[in-house]
Amino acid sequence: MLGGSAAWPNPGQAASGYLLETGERRILIDCGSGIAGVLRTQDPGPLSDIVISHFHADHWFDLVPLHFLHLYGIWKSRPRPAVHLPPGGRELVDRVASVWNGSIESFDRAFDVTEYDCAAPLELGGLRFTFSPTTHYCPCYAMRIETSAAAIGYTADTAPDDRVSDLVTDTDLLVAEASLSRASDDDEGPRGHMAPDEAATLATRARASRLLLTHVPVEHDLGSVLSRAQRVFKGPVEVARPGLRYRFN
Helix, strand or coil, X not given: CCECCCCCCCCCXXXXXXEEEECCEEEEECCCCCHHHHHHHHCCCCCCEEECCCCCHHHHCCHHHHHHHHHCCCCCCCCCCEEEECCCHHHHHHHHHHHCCCCCCHHHHHCEEEECCCCCCEEEXXXXXXXXXXXXXXXXXXXXXXXXXXXXXXXXXXXXXXXXXXXXXXXXEEEEECCCCCHHHHCXXXXXCCCHHHHHHHHHHCCCCCEEEECCCHHHCHHHHHHXXXXXXXXXXXXXXXXXXXXXX
């Protein structure tokens, strides 16, 4: 766990960013605000891949400083990571680069940039990523990551959604967002997030072995968030914190 804040940062915690390590592969899942600084501080070694779920700032904005680190900084001698963007991402990062009068090729100089097909598996070494659309305010994709040792589900940002539930069924770890203090927070309009009890209901329906709540603002009282999820989901539950690790053998 590199970070798990919601759109505004928790004190001392970056936004969404999760490092998956297997063999020689280091895969960063999302790269939200503050993640580049965490990577500099902890430096896990060269990244092989970066997979982005959607284009809200707290899930991708630190691709900008990270690409400068690879272009001009101390990591410029490292191999270029492969960046896997959701559909439409190529045009978006080119447009962002043009804002600072930079060349639209600047991301390509730092990364190997492609878009993934959300309807097909993405094979990264011995890992398989599959995707599902979520219910959010912009196109967003939940992920199922399967290794030889485990299956991991990541909801990205979503309101309760049967498609996400189907994707993450029978996972060893479900990383589920729980942004809302209660389900009624967004009742005035379409919802794009879950409350802790909804994330726990998802984990129960999906028969997940354990649940990690992320994207949780500290203002919601983390003890209360945890207890509300535990009342619904009977497996192990934790709230994301920087430095938290899971090992699957």
